Amino acid sequence: MSAVRLVELLLTAEIFNRYEELTEDDIPKEIRKLLYNRGGIRRPVTIKEDVVIKYAGKIEQKPPFVDLNAFSKQYILTSFDLAVKWFASRGVERIKKNPALAYYYQNYDSLDVSYEEAKKANLPKHGDREWLRSVIEELEKSEDAKEMLSLVRVMSPEEIPVDFKDVALSEEQLEEVRKIEIALEERAFLRKIGLSDIGKLLFIGPPGTGKTTTARALSKKLYLPLLEVKLSMITSQYLGETSKNIEKVFEIARKMNPCILFIDEFDYVAKMRTSDEHAAIKRAVNTLLKSIDDINLVEDGVLLIAATNHPSLLDPAVWRRFDKVIEFPEPAEKIRMKIFQIFLARIDGDFNIDELVELTDGFTGADIKLVVREAVLKALLEGRKRLSQHDLVEAIQEVKERLKLKTSY
Structure with a gap:
């Protein structure tokens, strides 16, 4: 051989x-x-x-x-x-x-x-960890790009710790994912018919509902590199630098195409827009909006995903830049059941998931993950690797108390 x-x-x-x-x-x-x-x-x-x-x-x-x-x-x-x-x-x-x-x-x-x-x-090269490193090495020859890369988290699909099958999404959300898959496969056709303004998604919903996890899982499913940036991180104390930082992020995304550009904390743009004290702030906001206008999946190979916990802060000028808004609400019963099934799939024990779903009304995916974490750690403290229903019910009550404490301040 x-x-x-x-x-x-x-x-x-x-x-x-x-x-x-x-x-x-x-x-x-x-x-x-x-x-x-x-x-x-x-x-x-x-x-x-x-x-x-x-x-x-x-x-x-x-x-x-x-x-x-x-x-x-x-x-x-x-x-x-x-x-x-x-x-x-x-x-x-x-x-x-x-x-x-x-x-x-x-x-x-x-x-x-x-x-x-x-x-x-x-599988294509753009998902390889080694290819991504070779591109980054070339980009780092420029001092500007090197400085910008220090503010952006770049991950290859091989480095993403979550599989798409382990993300609980609704049918509506899954349909949007399938549309993106098709758009990626048919980029040449979409370009030919002049339908290019595709691939700008806005994820909205409370913290812990899976927006960041879904963006990362999409990177793995679509085998695309992920550039993850928090909008607040690229705003500079030197006002004139913020516009340059925004332009540089989008430039790096184009050079790494095809890829996913994930901008978190997108509601930070609202804080920028309400700052009328300096013309540089207005320029930065306009630069961001223009950068969004000028990039798309079909022509540039960049899937843009922005995420916000506070959609009410975004004005119409921001909303209309995105061709699809995907809501991540607190999960309904059907989704909570999927989340429990995913988290408990590799854990030994006898569970009544219907009861767990009933007890976790109003819980996010992150809250349910915390429930399982608490139950597992407590069982390990007692020398057990098998969970009982009682372990999980007790953990749910503990998380509920924690959530009450958080909202009381």
Whole structure:
């Protein structure tokens, strides 16, 4: 198997080098991650011994058409044609999962291989942690961008700690997610028909209802990098810098496209708009609104999500910038049931979820998560890893007392 993986590496590199129409997305993720350099993967791709060891392990006996340069530690194919023939008889299943190889082999010796199918099954580069790091390294060459990146949290889908299946959403919310998925897949068609102002979502609802969690889970589901910024963080004590910071955030999003730009604490714009003391504040607000106008999913590959706990503070000039407002209310019974099912799925115990749902009227998803946390920790203190219904009911009462305390001040 190590020899097969070695030849796969060498053929992938050789075919990628020969055909300029192939892109980094045509290299399988597992191989691609080993080849990133500053700014991406540059031709000609060479395969060094350390890359081979990481991908194929130690090579005890290499095929006769493979050579290792003792000085440069680089593996090379001494006969491309022999390598192609050899791999065709041993690696068809690997070819089907490797777009670069499928591109070459789909017309070779009647092999049942499809480049299009291999391409569809291969995750794109923009979700790779390594690709994202290489883009950030390039951006950090600019001092302005480097400073701005310190205010923005950038995460690859691989670094997102929550799966989309673990987020409890209503049918209406799920339908909006499906629309975004379709818009991403059909960007070329939407551009062709002139429908480009798509992909600006405003999430509204009380704290703890899942706005941030949903934005992060979308990053993982859509396999898009996430740029997360709190609006209050990019407002500068030097008034003239705020407009520059806003422009820089949107510029970084464009350079990292396709991606999700998630702006939290969006109601902070209202505080800015009511500050009539300085013209620079007005310029900053206008810069933000213009930046929102000038970016979209179809043309720029940027899905913009803004979130606010206080939608009443936003005026019509802000609301009309978004093509869809998605409400995150305190979860109804059906959603609370989903949340309990998700949180308790990996916990041993006997539960009456109907009773738990009834007892948690008015609880947010964050409150329910706190209930499960308290119940689990208390059980562990008592030396138990199995929960009872009583543990959870008791934890609900404790959280209720905490919520009362919070609202009494």
